[in-house]
Amino acid sequence: xxxxxxxxxxxxxxxxVEAGGKHAKTKAGNEAVEVLQNLLHENNHRAAHNRxxxxxxxxxxxxxxxxxxxxxxxxxxxxxxxxxNSSEAFSIGVIEGDLExxxxxxxxxxxxxxxxxxxTGSACHLDxxxxxxxxxxxxxxxxxxxFIENVGNLVCPASFDLGHHLNVTLLSVTEGDDKPAKxxxxxxxxxxxxxxxxxxxxxxxxxxxxxAEENIRNLANPAPVFQLSARKNIGMEAWINWLKQQIxxxxxxxxSGETVLPKIQKEGQTLHKARYV
Amino acid sequence: MHELxxxxxxxxxxxxxxxxxxxxxxxxxxxxxxxxxxxxxPLLEHAFPIASAGSIAQDAALETQILxxxxxxxxxxxxxxxxxxxxxxxxxxxxxxxxxxxxxxxxKSIELEKSEEQAHV
Numbered sequence: 001x002x003x004x005x006x007x008x009x010x011x012x013x014x015x016x017v018e019a020g021g022k023h024a025k026t027k028a029g030n031e032a033v034e035v036l037q038n039l040l041h042e043n044n045h046r047a048a049h050n051r052x053x054x055x056x057x058x059x060x061x062x063x064x065x066x067x068x069x070x071x072x073x074x075x076x077x078x079x080x081x082x083x084x085n086s087s088e089a090f091s092i093g094v095i096e097g098d099l100e101x102x103x104x105x106x107x108x109x110x111x112x113x114x115x116x117x118x119x120t121g122s123a124c125h126l127d128x129x130x131x132x133x134x135x136x137x138x139x140x141x142x143x144x145x146x147f148i149e150n151v152g153n154l155v156c157p158a159s160f161d162l163g164h165h166l167n168v169t170l171l172s173v174t175e176g177d178d179k180p181a182k183x184x185x186x187x188x189x190x191x192x193x194x195x196x197x198x199x200x201x202x203x204x205x206x207x208x209x210x211x212a213e214e215n216i217r218n219l220a221n222p223a224p225v226f227q228l229s230a231r232k233n234i235g236m237e238a239w240i241n242w243l244k245q246q247i248x249x250x251x252x253x254x255x256s257g258e259t260v261l262p263k264i265q266k267e268g269q270t271l272h273k274a275r276y277v
Numbered sequence: 278m279h280e281l282x283x284x285x286x287x288x289x290x291x292x293x294x295x296x297x298x299x300x301x302x303x304x305x306x307x308x309x310x311x312x313x314x315x316x317x318x319p320l321l322e323h324a325f326p327i328a329s330a331g332s333i334a335q336d337a338a339l340e341t342q343i344l345x346x347x348x349x350x351x352x353x354x355x356x357x358x359x360x361x362x363x364x365x366x367x368x369x370x371x372x373x374x375x376x377x378x379x380x381x382x383x384x385k386s387i388e389l390e391k392s393e394e395q396a397h398v
Contacts, residue, residue: 013378016309016344030304030388033294039283039308039316039382041290125279156279159315159382181362185315188364217372220348220364 043160047128050135050163055259057140059093060250061148063162063262065186066170067179068152071196071230073104075170075239076147078230080111082240090144090247095134097126097151104149114138125156128163144247154179158186165250165260166191173197173204177212180219188219191263192242198227199234223263280320283382284328291387295333300389303334307386309342311379312361318343337387346379 026032038044054061064072076094083089094115096104105117116134118126131148140146148164150157169190171179174197180187187193193216201207213225224242228235250260287306295303306325310316318341325339349356350366351374357367364374 013344013347013381016378026305026388028304030390031298031300032305032386032388033298034386035290035294035384036386037290037384039384040286041384042286123279127282155315159279184362185313188313215362218363218365220372220374220376222373 040160043128045128046132047161047163050128050132051165051259052163053135054140054146054163054165055254057143058251058254059140059143060145060166060247060260061162061164062145062166062168062246063148063150063157063164064168064170065150065154065157065190066152066172066196067154067175070152070170070172070175072149072152072170073107074230075194075196075228076108076149077111078233078236079240079243080108080113082233082236086240088244090244091142092145092147093138093140093143095131095138095146095148097130097149099123099151114143120151124151124153125160126150126162127160131162145243154183154186158183158189164262166246167262168192168194170194170196171212173201173207177207177209178215180212180215184219187216188221189262190216190221191223193223193225194239195225195227197229197231199229199232201227221263280316281324281328283316284321284324287325287384288328288332288334290384291334291337292332294387295389298389298391300333300391302390303337303387304390305338305340305388306334306384307340307342307388309344309381309383309385311344311381312346313376313380314382316382334387342385344378344381347377348374349377350374 066072092113094108094113095118096115097118097120098104099120099122102117105115108115116138118130118134148162167189169186171193173195195209195212209227216225226235226238228239253260291303291306310318321341322339329335329337346359346361347356348359348364350369350371352371353366353369355366355368359365365372366374
């Protein structure tokens with residue numbers, strides 16, 4: 001996102017947001033100042049710094065979001081295991097966000113992967129400041145991907161830019177196939193949706209994979225939808241391959257002096273091309 | 278969404294702009310919100326007096342303008358209003374659309390009270 005204005009002022013909505021001029025007088029004689037700044041201006045400013053930091057180290061940052069208990073940490077554990085057996089392995093680091101406890105970071109550290117735990121207290125989402133603080137503790141040297149495991153919540157995390165490059169959202173099949181329709185802000189922002197715990201599909205007669213995908217398409221989101229079970233090691237290959245493609249795609253962008261932004265910010269990206277040459 | 282932290286962010290920005298303009302007070306804050314922003318206008322309006330208390334905007338009125346969800350079809354080019362969980366083309370039914378408006382979270386403008394002298398500078 002940008003520093004100077006609301007990134008969501010685009011050519012398409014400019015006529016709606018820019019009615020009236022700068023520094024006009026109101027009837028009461030007060031001065032009206034046109035601002036057009038994003039409401040989360042400060043967060044976005046910090047997020048841009050975080051992204052610059054990732055880009056300097058050529059580390060792809062992925063914001064992992066879902067409701068609590070849909071298997072984000074289990075996915076990371078299975079990903080670490082899969083990479084150990086992969087011929088073209090890449091190295092990862094993890095930033096964990098939870099209200100309390102070091103449990104999730106410890107699960108990752110047990111697998112000898114660097115993990116920083118952010119405990120948010122009562123905050124229901126991570127923001128760019130918390131991630132910035134965590135980045136002070138996490139060395140990016142030699143890493144290819146940093147996963148930022150957001151607080152389990154399908155609402156708030158979707159609206160806060162952390163300085164990441166991609167959004168991955170998990171939808172566990174025990175949650176119901178209408179979650180994308182119920183939480184459109186989150187699922188519209190996904191660059192990839194993983195239908196997790198897919199091994200349970202055989203015993204769940206009310207989760208329809210086609211319907212889940214339809215609900216995502218209804219949000220005009222063309223991003224892929226994969227089925228996966230971290231515990232039963234199903235569908236991990238497609239996930240790992242997708243990650244490898246994203247690393248290549250990201251490094252290609254860096255070579256041409258551009259960063260990558262989650263797809264949802266596409267229009268903002270065309271308006272404010274971030275260049276770190 | 279976290280409307281209180283959004284309000285705190287608004288107040289920080291508003292206070293800075295008021296300071297830059299040598300204002301005595303902020304009388305009005307106008308924000309524009311799209312339904313896909315994740316911000317709820319009523320919650321924002323409840324949180325605003327709490328966040329603004331003691332600031333230069335403590336007596337300011339908050340005006341929230343809700344922008345419509347509009348999409349343009351990538352297949353047939355039609356433009357139409359859409360519902361929050363159905364961003365579809367109303368002409369051909371396609372889901373391959375681009376959002377024209379509806380995800381805004383903008384501090385649009387603020388109104389400032391200035392002293393008589395400053396107003397004439």
